[in-house]
Amino acid sequence: QLQLQESGPGLVKPSETLSLTCTASGDSISSSSYYWGCVRQPPGKGLEWIGNIYYRGNTYYNPSLKSRVTISVDTSKNQFSLKLTSVTAADTAVYYCARYLAAAGTIYGYFDLWGRGTLVTVSS
């Protein structure tokens, strides 16, 4: 059974870059059936999709974050990673990694498996 584990610094300074790594265990990230995604949740608020990546490196991002987001994949390590630049306090959130099953030939689908999430606080 696939499991996802988020890792990264819990504290990031304003204007710096937030880096998060998602490690998959129990199955390969190089599955043709799935994308891999990042979702965040500010404390006490709702869910916000950040972006998705396919194991071949195809990406698509939330337009509201696109200018600051990069998601990459390392199939040799069974990992994908998020970088969010120029962070502010508004980027403080629990960051989740999730598996995304898309309908064949499309990018439309759903998150069917989630990591436990990691809190990242932006503060000086």
Next chain:
Amino acid sequence: DIVMTQTPLSLSVTPGQPASISCKSSQSLLHSDGKTYLYWYLQKPGQSPQLLIYEVSNRFSGVSDRFSGSGSGTDFTLKISRVEAEDVGVYYCMQSLQLDFGPGTKLEI
């Protein structure tokens, strides 16, 4: 942009009673491939979201048959036939045509 709304934003239900949550989108979620890309998630306190319903009305693996989804186009509903204490949490609808979540509905007992 597709805007998602949910009503109510919170509800309190007596165990054993039914509950219903509405989700509306500003544009139809019916794709030309015939599928409607609307999903329901439950986030229990302190936990990650878990998928309940996919493509409007299909229960995900392991989800209780007390949960059902219905709707079409822009109007969708999640129903719980008999609420149990374990159903407490925040329910989100999600559409994947422009991947976005609704604001959430908090269910309390």
